[in-house]
Amino acid sequence: MRVIRGLEFEPMSGVVLSIGNFDGVHRGHQAILQAGRLKAQAAGTELVAMTFDPHPLTVLTPERMPAVLTPLPEKLRQLERAGADVTVVAESNAGLLQLSATDFIEHVMVRRFRPSAIVEGPSFGFGRHRQGNVETLRAAAARHGFQVQVVEPVRIGLGGHPDAVISSSLVRQLLTAGPVDQAAICLGRPYALLGQVIHGVGRGSGMGFPTANIDPGDQLVPAEGVYAGFGVLGGRRYPAAISIGRTPTFEEHRLVIEAHLLDFNEETYGQALRIEFLQWLRPQVRYDTVGALCQQIAKDVERTRQVCGQHG
Numbered sequence: 001m002r003v004i005r006g007l008e009f010e011p012m013s014g015v016v017l018s019i020g021n022f023d024g025v026h027r028g029h030q031a032i033l034q035a036g037r038l039k040a041q042a043a044g045t046e047l048v049a050m051t052f053d054p055h056p057l058t059v060l061t062p063e064r065m066p067a068v069l070t071p072l073p074e075k076l077r078q079l080e081r082a083g084a085d086v087t088v089v090a091e092s093n094a095g096l097l098q099l100s101a102t103d104f105i106e107h108v109m110v111r112r113f114r115p116s117a118i119v120e121g122p123s124f125g126f127g128r129h130r131q132g133n134v135e136t137l138r139a140a141a142a143r144h145g146f147q148v149q150v151v152e153p154v155r156i157g158l159g160g161h162p163d164a165v166i167s168s169s170l171v172r173q174l175l176t177a178g179p180v181d182q183a184a185i186c187l188g189r190p191y192a193l194l195g196q197v198i199h200g201v202g203r204g205s206g207m208g209f210p211t212a213n214i215d216p217g218d219q220l221v222p223a224e225g226v227y228a229g230f231g232v233l234g235g236r237r238y239p240a241a242i243s244i245g246r247t248p249t250f251e252e253h254r255l256v257i258e259a260h261l262l263d264f265n266e267e268t269y270g271q272a273l274r275i276e277f278l279q280w281l282r283p284q285v286r287y288d289t290v291g292a293l294c295q296q297i298a299k300d301v302e303r304t305r306q307v308c309g310q311h312g
Contacts, residue, residue: 001084006090014045016039019109019118021051022075024168027154028167039119109146120148184278196272228281231264241300
C-alpha cells in the first residue's frame, strides 16, 4: 500500500475513494472498504482511503476528543489489511476543516482524486460543521461524473443489545467496561495497545513474574483488571498475562500497564511492544500478603495459557 501524506500530490483519476477517520478500522469500516475494493477491481483501478491526522476534533473541539483506538501507524496497517491500495493522510488544519461541503467536494474530492466512485457509510459527514452527507454527494455525483455507493452498517448481537451497530463509539464503550472479547468481535481482531517498553519498579521480577511496562500515549486503555492476551515483540507473539491497574496491594496510585510474557526471559527495555487483549480474567484486588498475590498471579498465568491455547 502506498501512503501519501498531505494533499499536495499529482491529481489521481478514476479511483474509487472512501474518506473517513477510520479510528479502529472496525468491521463497519472494513465492510465499506471491501465494497470499495470490489468496485475498484471491477473497474481496473485503485481503492484510495483518505484519513485525517490528527483527529479533526483535536483541532475543532479538543475537549470532545475521544481516546484514540488506532494510532496512525496501526491505522495504516489495518487499512492495508482491509484492502486499500493507497492511503492519503490529510493534515487536520483549520483551512481544510472549515471548507464548506461544496468546496470540499470540488477542491478535495474532485480536484485531488477525480474519482469514478465514492463509497461511504450512511452516517458519513463532511465539510464545515459536517453539513455535507451522502445526499449531498448524490446531488453532486452527476455534475462531477462519479458514482456514490452507500454501505449499510454492520450489526451484531452483543449481550442485551441484539441488533447493535458496530461503531468506534461502541468499541470504546466495550473496552472501558472490560469485555475486550466483545470489542474484538466488533474489530474483527483483538484490540491492541502499542508502545515502547519503559522501566517499571522491577517488582514483578522479584516475585518471579517479570513484566514489560508500556506507555501507550493517547491510546484508549481498557478497564482496570487482569487479562489474557498476547505480546508481540520483535515479530514474535508470546502468550501474555496482562495487568492494568494501580497496584492496590502496594498502595500505588499511578496507572500501570504491564505484560508478563510467558516462556520469555530477555531484555525488553526500549523495544516496541504490541499487547493484544483476548479476555478479561478478573478485577484488580488488594491482597494482604505478597505471597497471596503470587499465588493468584500463578493462577492468572495458567488461565492465560488456556485462553491463548484456545485462540491458537
